[in-house]
Amino acid sequence: MTAETLKKKLDETGYIYDDTLITTLLVALKLGRPLLIEGAAGVGKTEVAKVMAYALGRELVRLQCYEGLDESKAIYEWNYQKQLLSIQVGMGGKAEKDGADTAELTRSLFSEDYLLERPLLKSIRSEKPVVLLIDEIDKADEEFEAFLLELLSELQVSIPEIGTIKARSVPFVVLTSNRARPLSEALRRRCAYLYIKYPDIEKEVAIIKAKMPNADDRLALAVAQAVHDLRENENILKKPSIAETLDWVAALEALGEPDLTPEVLQKTAGFILKNEEDIAELGTAAGSCGCTEHSDGTVCEGHGAPGHHCGHHHH
Amino acid sequence: MDNSIYLSKIAEFIRLLSEEGFSVGTKEAEDACKVLEMTGFEDRETVRAALKAICAKSQAELSVFDRTFDHFFVSAEQKLANLKKALKEQQELEERRRQAEEELARDRQFLHPDDEMIGGYAELPEEEKERLRKLLGKFRDNAERNPKLYEGFIRSVFMRSIMEQQLMMEDSELGVQELDPEIGLLFRDISQINDSEMPRAVAMIQRVTRQINGELSAKKKASAASKGALDFKRTIRKGLETGGSFMRLKYKRRRSKRRRLVLLCDVSGSMIQFSEFALRFIKAMSDVSESSQTFLFSEDMVEVDPFALQDMDQFVSYVRKTGLYGKGTDLGTALEKLCAAKPAVLGPQTTLLIVSDAKTVKLDSAQQSLLRANQLAGDVVWLNPIPQRKWSRLKSVQTMSLLCRMVPCSTLSELARECRKLALG
Numbered sequence: 001m002t003a004e005t006l007k008k009k010l011d012e013t014g015y016i017y018d019d020t021l022i023t024t025l026l027v028a029l030k031l032g033r034p035l036l037i038e039g040a041a042g043v044g045k046t047e048v049a050k051v052m053a054y055a056l057g058r059e060l061v062r063l064q065c066y067e068g069l070d071e072s073k074a075i076y077e078w079n080y081q082k083q084l085l086s087i088q089v090g091m092g093g094k095a096e097k098d099g100a101d102t103a104e105l106t107r108s109l110f111s112e113d114y115l116l117e118r119p120l121l122k123s124i125r126s127e128k129p130v131v132l133l134i135d136e137i138d139k140a141d142e143e144f145e146a147f148l149l150e151l152l153s154e155l156q157v158s159i160p161e162i163g164t165i166k167a168r169s170v171p172f173v174v175l176t177s178n179r180a181r182p183l184s185e186a187l188r189r190r191c192a193y194l195y196i197k198y199p200d201i202e203k204e205v206a207i208i209k210a211k212m213p214n215a216d217d218r219l220a221l222a223v224a225q226a227v228h229d230l231r232e233n234e235n236i237l238k239k240p241s242i243a244e245t246l247d248w249v250a251a252l253e254a255l256g257e258p259d260l261t262p263e264v265l266q267k268t269a270g271f272i273l274k275n276e277e278d279i280a281e282l283g284t285a286a287g288s289c290g291c292t293e294h295s296d297g298t299v300c301e302g303h304g305a306p307g308h309h310c311g312h313h314h315h
Numbered sequence: 316m317d318n319s320i321y322l323s324k325i326a327e328f329i330r331l332l333s334e335e336g337f338s339v340g341t342k343e344a345e346d347a348c349k350v351l352e353m354t355g356f357e358d359r360e361t362v363r364a365a366l367k368a369i370c371a372k373s374q375a376e377l378s379v380f381d382r383t384f385d386h387f388f389v390s391a392e393q394k395l396a397n398l399k400k401a402l403k404e405q406q407e408l409e410e411r412r413r414q415a416e417e418e419l420a421r422d423r424q425f426l427h428p429d430d431e432m433i434g435g436y437a438e439l440p441e442e443e444k445e446r447l448r449k450l451l452g453k454f455r456d457n458a459e460r461n462p463k464l465y466e467g468f469i470r471s472v473f474m475r476s477i478m479e480q481q482l483m484m485e486d487s488e489l490g491v492q493e494l495d496p497e498i499g500l501l502f503r504d505i506s507q508i509n510d511s512e513m514p515r516a517v518a519m520i521q522r523v524t525r526q527i528n529g530e531l532s533a534k535k536k537a538s539a540a541s542k543g544a545l546d547f548k549r550t551i552r553k554g555l556e557t558g559g560s561f562m563r564l565k566y567k568r569r570r571s572k573r574r575r576l577v578l579l580c581d582v583s584g585s586m587i588q589f590s591e592f593a594l595r596f597i598k599a600m601s602d603v604s605e606s607s608q609t610f611l612f613s614e615d616m617v618e619v620d621p622f623a624l625q626d627m628d629q630f631v632s633y634v635r636k637t638g639l640y641g642k643g644t645d646l647g648t649a650l651e652k653l654c655a656a657k658p659a660v661l662g663p664q665t666t667l668l669i670v671s672d673a674k675t676v677k678l679d680s681a682q683q684s685l686l687r688a689n690q691l692a693g694d695v696v697w698l699n700p701i702p703q704r705k706w707s708r709l710k711s712v713q714t715m716s717l718l719c720r721m722v723p724c725s726t727l728s729e730l731a732r733e734c735r736k737l738a739l740g
Contacts, residue, residue: 038373
């Protein structure tokens, strides 16, 4: 795949990209390496896997990581209940009298009939190559990373009762991390790396326009500016994500608010900030600005703490 | 274009990255060559992005990568400008050395200027040179009459001045290195973090502790979820629901042993900012904080009311109220009181964490008390804000580091690493 083809495909999905992202994706594809994407929550890490599934015309297999995730939930598990039932059926029937059948039954208990495929195994046993998304790998514990290493480097899974299962097709693997904990060096070494920052104002406006083509240009810019300022504000604990920006624009459009005045900002703060302290901080920041109306679009600088803008008057 | 010329450059670049501490080797060089054959070398930014994807593996490495890349792959104009700059700097340096040599030659009889002294003297700021010149003027007559008596003294004043200047330059270099302000603050000497940077530093501490708490929580869940031995009792009881068949197997859970942490923080003069940072880290780590007890000391020691530390922004005013602020350091008295406390504070399940620069009065009594604390507590860890390279010059640090595990924590990054170790065990 060339850069131009990939760009064209991403354009079709409405994903806003830059040249670094395109080059990194091509590098990962060319080398057949997994792509590790880090960045704050809500910057579009997971979306990369989704758009790549579309661009490559592959199925997306997703593994959501969480604390305590182990190989039985991620790779494979024996269907214990089914095995138990088979034993009971076998014991009740003729197998009881026939030693050979009992041995056969024991062997069959660890065959593929009783194997429950989980996302990782499914992704390598698929006839057609897939895009495998291992989401929020930082939430899983370190032991799980060790399981992943074999899969990512050798493209195979070892099941003690069956043996080694080799990949039928090579998946394009995307790992995402919010950096809740540092990942091991071994895992990092096997991956191509991409760090996604929060978008700048221009890019955020482009995202809003791509996802909501009917949104008012002026409102999109004001929202992007306000969100940018909130992210710059160090007192805001939970920085707004891109999804929240889109929700906010949708809410403002639904309310029919053409301007982002301090009143509107306070009224709709719940769409962009998700805890009480942050909303209180927004009140302080907007309050310290001291402005009530700026219908003429004037810029008021020099009041309020740096980076604390009410967001409606910077277009 | 013959790409093989560039490929050898790539190998050289990978070697440079490796020297910068990147975990890269032959595999990365091979991958880089493969990819660059595809992308070509025409566009500098594409080459940068491709190499970055292969070689940089964390956010901290990104800025180091960019710096190394910009130094290695310079444009022709930049190369010329760098060359001119380097030439000019070299000429200036030679001129300064020549002047220093001339100046010191006059007193060579008792000063014995060698290369190290001339080079160091040439780099001294003008006011420092002036101070040394005055010193020479004052002692010259005597020194010329009796060079043997004075040469040791005058030489030592010169060399000390030169060494101090070199140390200052080492410290200032830490600031120059940072390209990414967010990451840079983590690696800056804590004593150089100024008031205006405090909110950023506090936000960074919160972020790092959130990471540590995430790890702690994951570790706890993982150990709870990890299947220990089969719990027969619970399995049989559960099996009764399914007519005696063991459809659901039950496993035993592991119990984690929690260690108690006792913090002894030096809040005398220059230590207050470091202690504040250390306490912010430790208090924000939920598990550690729950089972910890904090004591502050300078000339005396007081136990901290846990509620008083809930708002760390009020820490300095709290220390002022305790009457410890602005006094000297007496570690011996503090440790003595801690060991004698009733009910006992230190025990085999306790880790004593001392946060201090070890600049204490009554070193002997401090030594004795530390030995006693070592016997009572399960473990003693000392977080020292003085960079390790300066330890050899401080007698108290050398002595104390022999008696317990002393860890250099001059930067937020080092402090975070040690707190993480404490929390995760």
